[in-house]
Amino acid sequence: MKEPKGWLRKNSRDDSSYHKSSLETESQHRLRLRRRFIRNGVKSLASHALIIFFGLFFLVPFLWMMLTAFKSEQDVSHTPPRWLPYDYKYVSINGKELPLYKVTTETGVRELAAVKIAEGVGTFVDPNNPDQVMEYKLQQGKERIAEPIMQISFRWQNFPDAMQRGSRPTVGTSFWVYFKNSLIVAFFAIVGTLVSNTPVAYAFARLKFPGSNALFILVLATMMLPFQVTMIPLYLLFNDFLHWGDSFLPLIVPSFFANAYDVFLLRQFFRTIPEEMSDAARVDGASEWQIFTRIVLPLSVPVLATVTVFTFLWAWNDFTGPLLFLTSPRNFTMALGLQDFQGQHTMVWNQMMAAATVFTLPIVIAFFFAQKTFIQGIKLTGLKE
Numbered sequence: 001m002k003e004p005k006g007w008l009r010k011n012s013r014d015d016s017s018y019h020k021s022s023l024e025t026e027s028q029h030r031l032r033l034r035r036r037f038i039r040n041g042v043k044s045l046a047s048h049a050l051i052i053f054f055g056l057f058f059l060v061p062f063l064w065m066m067l068t069a070f071k072s073e074q075d076v077s078h079t080p081p082r083w084l085p086y087d088y089k090y091v092s093i094n095g096k097e098l099p100l101y102k103v104t105t106e107t108g109v110r111e112l113a114a115v116k117i118a119e120g121v122g123t124f125v126d127p128n129n130p131d132q133v134m135e136y137k138l139q140q141g142k143e144r145i146a147e148p149i150m151q152i153s154f155r156w157q158n159f160p161d162a163m164q165r166g167s168r169p170t171v172g173t174s175f176w177v178y179f180k181n182s183l184i185v186a187f188f189a190i191v192g193t194l195v196s197n198t199p200v201a202y203a204f205a206r207l208k209f210p211g212s213n214a215l216f217i218l219v220l221a222t223m224m225l226p227f228q229v230t231m232i233p234l235y236l237l238f239n240d241f242l243h244w245g246d247s248f249l250p251l252i253v254p255s256f257f258a259n260a261y262d263v264f265l266l267r268q269f270f271r272t273i274p275e276e277m278s279d280a281a282r283v284d285g286a287s288e289w290q291i292f293t294r295i296v297l298p299l300s301v302p303v304l305a306t307v308t309v310f311t312f313l314w315a316w317n318d319f320t321g322p323l324l325f326l327t328s329p330r331n332f333t334m335a336l337g338l339q340d341f342q343g344q345h346t347m348v349w350n351q352m353m354a355a356a357t358v359f360t361l362p363i364v365i366a367f368f369f370a371q372k373t374f375i376q377g378i379k380l381t382g383l384k385e
Contacts, residue, residue, distance in 0.1 A: 071086070222260045
């Protein structure tokens with residue numbers, strides 16, 4: 001039986017319209033994907049640009065501090081300021097290191113070594129002929145006759161010079177002493193924080209006793225008390241009553257008493273550990289202390305690393321505490337020593353920045369090596385059970 005010709009024409013038109021619509025749908029899909037790709041790329045570029053922009057506010061001062069630590073005293077006061085450290089180009093003449101100058105003479109511009117510069121007049125010698133001594137004014141009117149030859153040079157000697165130079169050289173102190181004192185305070189602060197906060201946080205997380213929630217809220221309420229409120233009572237307690245003034249005890253002993261922030265951080269992490277593991281250990285006859293030391297603590301390395309980094313940053317950067325209780329320069333920490341060094345009559349800025357760089361490096365190193373566990377601890381602390 002033959003099909004009508006009109007039916008064939010109708011089917012062909014339907015097929016062509018379907019093919020055309022499918023092509024349009026595919027092209028529209030590609031167009032949407034392209035637009036989405038461009039939109040996501042623009043968003044990603046804008047977000048990264050914003051992060052870099054705000055990151056520069058923290059990176060630029062740090063870079064300026066590090067680069068200034070390598071500069072010479074003359075380059076520190078150079079106008080306009082320069083990013084890279086420059087220093088004189090020296091030449092050795094008769095066993096002495098003399099700076100080179102470009103001096104405009106009657107015969108043209110020559111490179112001469114400066115032997116002495118006083119009252120705007122320089123005494124120069126020719127490096128190729130040291131017996132030839134010449135004197136020139138450094139400046140005649142607005143014209144510079146002699147210009148020092150500068151070259152990019154990193155002065156590493158600033159670091160040992162800065163660490164050997166103390167804010168009170170007459171009493172035999174140096175930044176090495178301040179560095180050692182800061183390490184002592186930070187070490188015992190970390191030990192005290194971990195020893196005191198972990199059992200308290202475990203008790204709030206796992207032990208059920210009447211009034212535990214109310215007591216935990218009371219502990220958190222102490223976070224609202226600023227240090228300025230407790231500063232005078234603590235000073236009277238440690239200095240007048242216990243006679244611990246001018247020692248590390250007022251800076252170390254309080255860390256052996258739990259603080260609200262670390263208790264909260266540890267408690268939240270402990271609550272993420274499955275309770276079934278503790279129940280299984282109890283069935284096997286384990287005590288709460290064994291569960292705490294053999295199960296909970298080994299699983300809590302990320303949050304313990306986080307607390308360690310936070311405590312180290314607080315103890316290392318603490319300035320108010322040492323300022324209150326430490327009076328002898330031999331007991332100064334790095335933070336107090338830097339401030340004392342800055343308050344001296346003669347300020348050597350390149351050595352000051354070198355000491356500040358040494359003060360900052362332990363913080364950077366600690367975060368660099370602990371950043372993985374640090375970020376993991378912060379992330380897991382906010383998880384629900």
